[in-house]
Amino acid sequence: MAKLRVLPHLVAEEDAVDWSTWNRVFADARVPVEDRTDGWDYDQELTFGISPTFDVPKLLESTGLDLGDMELVITADCNSVQQRFMERSPLQVYLATASPSIELSIPPGQVAQELRLTAHLVIAHDVPVDGTQRAVLAGSRLSWSPSKRVVLEGHGGRFPTEAVSFNDLGLESAAWSVRVNVSDLNDLFAGCVRLLLNTDHPVGAGLASMDAAVYGAVGSFLRIDIIRQCILGVGKQVDELGGGWDFSADEDSVGFVVSEMCDYYIGKDLTSVFELVRTDPTRFERVLQERVGITIGMSR
Amino acid sequence: MTGLVYPRLSDGVARPLIAELLDASNGGLDSVRALVRMTHPKAAPVATGGRQASESDVQQVRESVLDAVGHWIDGRILPRRDQVLFDATLGRALHQALLVAPADAAHQETWNFLTLCVLPDVALTRFPTLPEARGLGTPRNALRRAWIRYEVLGDLLMAGDPMLGEDELVGLLERTAVARNRELVSQLGVAVLSFNGQGARSEFARRLYKAVRHRTGPLMLDVLTSAQLEALVHAEAQSVRAGASKTE
Numbered sequence: 101m102a103k104l105r106v107l108p109h110l111v112a113e114e115d116a117v118d119w120s121t122w123n124r125v126f127a128d129a130r131v132p133v134e135d136r137t138d139g140w141d142y143d144q145e146l147t148f149g150i151s152p153t154f155d156v157p158k159l160l161e162s163t164g165l166d167l168g169d170m171e172l173v174i175t176a177d178c179n180s181v182q183q184r185f186m187e188r189s190p191l192q193v194y195l196a197t198a199s200p201s202i203e204l205s206i207p208p209g210q211v212a213q214e215l216r217l218t219a220h221l222v223i224a225h226d227v228p229v230d231g232t233q234r235a236v237l238a239g240s241r242l243s244w245s246p247s248k249r250v251v252l253e254g255h256g257g258r259f260p261t262e263a264v265s266f267n268d269l270g271l272e273s274a275a276w277s278v279r280v281n282v283s284d285l286n287d288l289f290a291g292c293v294r295l296l297l298n299t300d301h302p303v304g305a306g307l308a309s310m311d312a313a314v315y316g317a318v319g320s321f322l323r324i325d326i327i328r329q330c331i332l333g334v335g336k337q338v339d340e341l342g343g344g345w346d347f348s349a350d351e352d353s354v355g356f357v358v359s360e361m362c363d364y365y366i367g368k369d370l371t372s373v374f375e376l377v378r379t380d381p382t383r384f385e386r387v388l389q390e391r392v393g394i395t396i397g398m399s400r
Numbered sequence: 401m402t403g404l405v406y407p408r409l410s411d412g413v414a415r416p417l418i419a420e421l422l423d424a425s426n427g428g429l430d431s432v433r434a435l436v437r438m439t440h441p442k443a444a445p446v447a448t449g450g451r452q453a454s455e456s457d458v459q460q461v462r463e464s465v466l467d468a469v470g471h472w473i474d475g476r477i478l479p480r481r482d483q484v485l486f487d488a489t490l491g492r493a494l495h496q497a498l499l500v501a502p503a504d505a506a507h508q509e510t511w512n513f514l515t516l517c518v519l520p521d522v523a524l525t526r527f528p529t530l531p532e533a534r535g536l537g538t539p540r541n542a543l544r545r546a547w548i549r550y551e552v553l554g555d556l557l558m559a560g561d562p563m564l565g566e567d568e569l570v571g572l573l574e575r576t577a578v579a580r581n582r583e584l585v586s587q588l589g590v591a592v593l594s595f596n597g598q599g600a601r602s603e604f605a606r607r608l609y610k611a612v613r614h615r616t617g618p619l620m621l622d623v624l625t626s627a628q629l630e631a632l633v634h635a636e637a638q639s640v641r642a643g644a645s646k647t648e
Contacts, residue, residue, distance in 0.1 A: 107617070107618045108618055109618065141446075141447075141448035141449030141450075142402050142405065142446065142448070142449030142450040142501055142503045142504070143402060143448075143449040143450065144449070171623070173620065173622070173623055175622065177576070177580060178506075179576065180506035180507075181502045181503065181505070181506045182548060182552070182573070182576075182579055182580055183502070183580055183582070184580035184581060184622060186622050186623075188623060207402075208402040208449070209402025209403050209449070209450060209501035209502060209503045209504075210402075210501075210502050210503060211502070211503055211506075212502070212503040212504070212506035212507065213506060213507075220620055222620045222623055224623075235618075237618075237619060238623065238624060238628060239619040239620045239621060239622075239623045239624050239628075240618060240619055240620075241618060241619065241620055259447065259448075260444070260445075260447045260448070261447065261448045261449075262448075262449075262450070262451065262452055263449075264451060284441060286441070287441045287442075288441065288442055288443070288444045289444075290444035290445075290447055291407065291441070291442075291443060291444030291445075294452070
């Protein structure tokens, strides 16, 4: 059990419960929970599970209760949204399951920053007083796991992406669309550029759900399209400024980020790349394909 | 639907805006309103997930909030007697207009943008000196605190005569053992509004919250039904009243 807490009733002997470790549960896999959750965003459900094991004789003897009196509860506390999410299971039902596990699903968009996961064993209902010190009130705590802290949101940059229905937006049924809207090269990159993934389209939906097969098939085409649109959107502004703009000061600016893209992917500065776009757009496309690369089965 | 995500403004960009707004407030309401904006070049929504609020969505938020509290926004200091009703009305208006993803509302930078760009006149009406804790999107931010109170309590926030006051609300929502159990928070709110005993209601509330918090040690209140919670809160309220009468 975590932390010493003195309770006014009998609790489970410490080695009557092995809480085991937390898993993150996906449709086709269970993955041990790390301190930081990767690849999660506000559009995704989060499901956590745990599979404690019990020494039943020790449990019954130390608490003075019956199995039917107890239930397993797991909680996810999110301080930043000031809410606690909970799932529960009668202990008898849990133990009767072939591969027991108790799981908690948190709907998309409901939590942020970090969670604390805890598992508890409590009394499910009021129990008659029998003159012993056993717990009698519903909700009485019998045992609990150490809390597992999970960081949901880091500080690293991710490409601005939004999964939306193109039908709802009145857009053509493309798999994706790169929206670049630059009025000033010093504006935030994240505010000017957005990848829209069409959830009505199987490829768009696959990309939105980070399906490995879909990424493998179209990932390099998507990457080329993003870079092309960014260069075209920003290059026009640079062109209008006559190349006299210094965007080196602000690393979050759209000008700086796209300039870095040109250096990294094409090996030229933005002005030179846009000159190529203007004078020989066909060659620009070939350069883009050669330098970024078209592959099948690339990881995301 | 996960809810909308709004542009986020970093603290570094937000702080100078507070100074600019305070300076403008010396020139009256029109000067403050001249600084209202629905976008900011340094503001951007979260990189992934959620549907981004459009500029017209943001405009609609401002219009809806002003429909609700605009009659108080007249360049004068909000009368103390109106503060509770103002906060509750603001919270309801924000809840109904923003449709913000709770995950997005959990971020300080979201409220930096909404407070300092979209609704600075509302914030200044409530807190004319706009200290950082009220201007930046901290949990005590002028708009954020109103929003979260309505999120948790709903129309209970508008109920009662008198309505739940500042001290009663702070005590209800500041301790995590209680605040994260929204059913319990509602039950406590009802108990406070039902108080008809001797002495100050806020003192009764303070003692009741403390008594219930004490119960969360041996008991996991989250697993209790509404009826069980109601009974527990009722029993503790009676005990607090009995204890108060003994000391008087």
